[in-house]
Amino acid sequence: MKLRTTGLLLCLASAPLLAAEPESCRSVRFADVGWTDIAATTGLASVVLQGLGYTPTKTIASEPIVFAGLKSKQLDAYLGYWDPSQTPAITPYIQAKALQVLPTPNLDGAKYTLAVPSYAADKGLRTFADIARFRKELDGKIYGIEAGSQGNAQIKKMIDNNELGLGGFKLIESSEAGMLVEATKAFRQKRMVVFLAWEPHPMNFMMKLTYLSGGDKQFGPNYGGSKVYTVVANDFQQRCPNAGKLVGNLKYTLDMENHVMAPIMQKIDPKIAARQWLQRNPQVLEQWLDGVTTYDGKPGLSAVKAYLAQQ
Structure with a gap:
């Protein structure tokens, strides 16, 4: 019996890890209102998600369309709710519990x-x-x-x-x-x-x-004076807990965003600008990837570092 149990454990240990989330979660759908700072933060998030095996997408639209898209669950996440400037536009959705604003801002100051x-x-x-x-x-x-x-x-x-x-x-x-x-x-x-x-x-x-x-x-x-919050569709973090964990972990600084935005202003693709910044500043990944795996359930931090090391 002991030998059979040991053999079973060895088989389980050598078996491939199961996907952490359903196939529907592989594409993480971001919203962007066309501001360079949102292009930068969405670019950073997208590069990390690509390193984890996801296929992030971005939809550029006006504020009303973004909030309506999150309500209808045609969009998953928006990294650019500026409080208080966008508060009048988002308040009806918050009051109707039509979307979720994560409690901790992703940018302060x-x-x-x-x-x-x-x-x-x-x-x-x-x-x-x-x-x-x-x-x-x-x-x-x-x-x-x-x-x-x-x-x-x-x-x-x-x-x-x-x-x-x-x-x-x-x-x-x-x-x-x-x-x-x-x-x-x-x-x-x-x-x-x-x-x-x-x-x-x-x-x-x-x-x-x-x-x-x-x-x-x-x-x-x-x-x-503003704080910037992350907004997600109501079921996103429950439906896609791993991707949702990453999105909730994302925290930025003024200096970080300024430096990622500068090349974007010179027409560099946001994901290229984000990747270059992350290659120079990989230390931020420790916090962002805390408790996060790849799409197929493997260690997230090592996967993203390996992805960034590729030319």
């Missing part, structure tokens, strides 16, 4: 509000209340990002309600890239310009800018 070139601040444009005084120099324009964003909504609300004398100003909606083109052009020409800005983002070291004070009502205190 972020900010999101209006900014100007520092030379504009030197001329007296330092607060939200100063904007109206420079209407002529600003050509009556405030540059936002993509239509449907909560940042744009706050600007439009100020204009529509004539808050701080901004009635008659025009909100210029385009995209993150479009806004940055206009801001950069104004910097080169030393023109006055007001635009939505945030950190983390390479703009903070590419341009000498000043965040405007006095926007607590619109964007929150501390220059729109």
Whole structure:
């Protein structure tokens, strides 16, 4: 009996590990609202998932479509819920328990509000209340990002309600890239310009800018001081516990995101930028892969390190 039991144990030990999750979990479906910081964080997560044997995908869409996609479970995870700027848009979904916001932010210390070139601040444009005084120099324009964003909504609300004398100003909606083109052009020409800005983002070291004070009502205190949270479809972490564990483990820093975003701004593929950063900074994997295996149930950390070592 002992020999038979020993033989059975040896057979079990030599048997291949079973898949940790069903085949439906192999494709992890991320949402991205088209911001470079979300491209960076999603790129980092995607590279790690590839190293674990998953096939992550990304859908770029506006905030309303992202939250609706998580509600309908057509999307699995979104790494870019900025609180408080996106809170008005996501609150109805939270109240309806239509999706799940993970309790711990994946990034702390972020900010999101209006900014100007520092030379504009030197001329007296330092607060939200100063904007109206420079209407002529600003050509009556405030540059936002993509239509449907909560940042744009706050600007439009100020204009529509004539808050701080901004009635008659025009909100210029385009995209993150479009806004940055206009801001950069104004910097080169030393023109006055007001635009939505945030950190983390390479703009903070590419341009000498000043965040405007006095926007607590619109964007929150501390220059729109923000925390960024991960949002998942209601059943994602139960249906795909291993991938869900990784997504829940992901924590970023301002410095990390700034450095991954910089090459993305130069048109480098986000996953290539993320892979290069991870190759230089593999120490973050210890925390991210704590309790995480490969898709087929093998040790996760060694698998991802081996994947990153490949050329």
